[in-house]
Amino acid sequence: MRSVLAVLTVVAAIVAIWYAACLPMNIKGVLTEAERAGAVVSPEGAAARRAMSPWALVARNGFAIPATWEQERPRLPAPHQVAVELWQTTVNKKITSKRSLVYHGWVTLSATLLGFAIGTGLGILLAVGIVHSRVMDMSVMPWAIVSQTIPIIALAPMIIVVLYSVGVQGIIPKAVISAYLSFFPVVVGMVKGLRSPGPMQLDLLKTYFASGGQVFWKLRLPASMPYLFASLKIGIAASLVGAIVGELPTGAVAGLGARLLAGSYYGQTVQIWAALFAAAILAACLVGLLGLIERVTLKRMGMAA
């Protein structure tokens, strides 16, 4: 109960800081609009206000404060504006509408899940190869690491162009970018997990004259499960980032990335923030879902902490 109170206090503090930040961010725009509408603003003239500290403007034009939280295109939208936009575009819109965040969210989510499945499968296969073959360990691992040093934003357009030129478009290019980001944590985690059994465990199976396959299925794979789940949680978040980034350079018309891009073209900051929050909520749900699957699986395996 006490921790609930503490958590709520932190959330309240963040929201308060956010509202406070809206004042200096939006005051100049608000005053310009007010002046145009005939209100008396001090000092007069946008040019005179340009060099002034925004806090001083807030202090001298107290009447304008509520308006900094109600602008149509604020520099920084207030929390309730984002919340309202989120509500309007999810609950109050049919999900078939092009303005529904549920629709855009689903477009991104489907690419995320496909990419996550490809990335996880690839990651596990690579990890199995790396653990069993020294050659693969030395040849694949460095490339896997190098691959993650390339900014995805630079690589994404090229992946899309190359795939388009061979006739692949739609969900696949986005899923490929998504997989590109998510396979890496799975490789690293699975390699660590598959190698986690100690020499004694391996010697024990040797005394049974167990085959390599038996060592893998009965020892290495189950021992790697906790590591796999830790990696999957990172991987799914990376997948979502990949899918969104994959929507940016294509001029895609659907998906959270497209929504972000359209918002920035038309200065619709509220729409951008709503899309950002939708992405964050989606990521939190995916990670939470994986955490739940982890708990159930490890419990059934008798490995719950």
Place this chain on the structure above:
Amino acid sequence: MNTEAVIEARDLNLTFQTNDGPVQALKDVNLTIGKGDFVSFIGPSGCGKTTFLRVMAALEHPTGGSITVNGMSPDEARRNRAYGYVFQAAGLYPWRTIARNIKLPLEIMGYSKADQEERVNRVLQLVDLEGFGSKYPWQLSGGMQQRASIARALAFDADILLMDEPFGALDEIVRDHLNEQLLKLWARTNKTIGFVTHSIPEAVYLSTKIVVMSPRPGRITDVIDSPLPAERPLDIRDTPEFLEVAHRVREGLRAGHSYD
């Protein structure tokens, strides 16, 4: 009573190549272990007692001399699943129940489901863990876990049991109890047991033959055939015969120790 040689080592040598140069872990080791013997290997760290046990199990390979297990090379003996090996730590799989841990070697060796069940019940009884089959390892005490690991080594009926300081990490009282149980188990199953230990009382109490080893290079300094009767209650440890054997072991250890 030692009619049939189960393990026979002749001029056994093993040298490890390490970064600091070669280390001779075993030097000119000669030993015959008969069927049904309970042989303890005792000596300070680095005397090669564990290495010797690992050579028997084909987990290490000698660089000189010869060794046979059941008349075969250790590798062949391993292929024939001639021995069960108990490590210092129980090493049970946390994701398997006790019963399924014991089934592990049986699954690998391809026993039928019905046979697996029957064997699990039998060995759980042998180590006094009836009713614990469905528990997970973390639900058991250290001593019980080690008993489960012994059950796992017994499950496939190998006639040799190799034990590498199996009770080393347990406290004195639990250890006494497990020693007593181990002797009973040995009497019932008539297995040949190789047992590595640090403890003089443990070695003397358990063994029919005590092999005293010394380090740098690892070698056998004394082999003592115990005069103690087969029937051994715990208080046999206060009898003059027991103390005399213990004294001889201690002398052997002291003679081989260089204190450098």
